Structure formats: C-alpha cells, structure tokens
Amino acid sequence: MNPKSGWMRVLLVFAVGAIILALAVAMSAQVQTTTSTSSGAAKSTTKVVKGEIVYLNGRDVIIKMDDGTLRHFNNVPDSTRAMVDGKEIGIKDAKVGMHLEKIVTTVTTPQVITTTKTVTGKVWHVSPPRSVILTLEDGKNQEFKIPPGQKFNVNGQMTDAFGLKKGMVVSATQIVEQPVQVVTQQAKLTGQMPPPPPPPPADQPILVAVITEEAPAPAPAEAAPAALPKTGSELPLLFMLGFSSLTGAAGLRFFRKLRG
DSSP states (O other), X not given: OOHHHHHHHHHHHHHHHXXXXXXXXXXXXXXXXXXXXXXXXXXXXXXXXXXXXXXXXXXXXXXXXXXXXXXXXXXXXXXXXXXXXXXXXXXXXXXXXOEEEEEEEEEEEEEEEEEEEEEEEEEEEEEXXXXXXXXXXXXXXXXXXXXXXXXXXXXXXXXXXXXXXXXXEEEEEEEEEEEEEEEEEEEEEEEEOOOOOOOOOTTSOSXXXXXXXXXXXXXXXXXXXXXXXXXXXXXXXXXXXXXXXXXXXHHHHHHHHHHO
C-alpha cells in the first residue's frame, strides 16, 4: 500500500468532516429555533368498572358487567395483573366466579408548544406578501415564505413585507403556538375470589348409604278345616239316647227274671 495514498485518504476524511461541521454551524447560525412548552391546570376523571368472570378457558375470558352486558376478552396477556386478597395474580390464577373491579384514572393536561424561529439577513429580493430572499451571514441567499401578519425589524422599526427594500438588513422572528392535550391513563385492577362452598351441617353425615333389603315372602296360610254343614236340631239325638236307655233297662229286667 502506498503511504502517500493512505495519508491522502485520512486528509480527505478530515476535510469532509470539517465541511459538514461548517455547514451545520452555518445552518444553525442562519435560522435559530427554540421550543418551549407551557402546561395548564390538569383535569382528572375516575371511572369504576365492575364485573364477574362467568367463563374462563385459558386466556379466553367472558365477564358479566354490572349492567348485565357480557364482554369477551380474547388472549389476555400475562402482563395483565390484579390484586386479589392482597396478592398479585395473573390470568392463569383467575377463576370462574371471581369479582373484578377496574379503576381507570384519566388525567388531561392542556399544553401549549411554542416554537420560535429567528433569522437575520440582507434583503436581496422581496415578493410581498408571499416571500423574501435574504443574503445570510455566510453570503448565501435563502428564500423564506412570509406567513400572514409577519413583521420585520429594520433598524429598530417594525414593518411588514411591503415595507422591505433591497439592501435592508432585517431581523424576523416567527412564533408558532400549538395547543395540545396530553392524556395519561392509569388503571388499577383488583378482584375477589369466589367464596368456597359451604360445609355440610355438623349433625349431618357427609355420605349417607341407604341399603334396601328384600322382604321375605309370606308363609302360605294353612287351610282351615271345612265346616260341616248343619243338618238338623239336637232333638233326634236326645230321643235316641232316651230310647236306648229304656231298651237297656227292659232287657236287664228280662234277664233277671230268667235267672230267678
């Protein structure tokens, strides 16, 4: 490698850097710009939203709001956190039946951004009321658009574009005020776990087993003796007993006579 060519490259780099720096300084000297911001009184509003989780599947959540409407939140990120019973939880710890409360605080601050541009130069050409060409400190000409109502300072005297003449050294200042509303929001999400199911009463067993047994078949009833039919009264029986007695007495008497 030729040492002279290497030094030439280094000098070329320094030269280009010096030119860029000079142009930057010249441009900054030609038009000076300053910006300031003023703020007014901030206004704060608070909105409270409440609801209950009625459906939960992974990151898919449906919340029933206090007004009865259902809001579907799909793919809830892990960065969504809530303070529940003093503990910070994420979507993975949420449960159906959980009550949520979101407090959104919105702060609106009115601001005015003021941009001031100042330029000084010699009038080379003017086309009132639209534009003026000034010769700046670096000897270059630059055209500027004249905004409505713009005033120029000529030796301490203020004039408009129609009062400018070639060769005048003028100084012009442009002030632009832009009102903006700066809105910031802060959201605080809190919740409450659903209550556990009530325990069973103390005097009631947790599980009651009911065992049913088949009743034994009833024994067959004994057959009752058939009742004899009633054929007549007791008089014939008494008559026969009396007749037998008389016949026996007569026979006994007959045998005694035969023996005697």
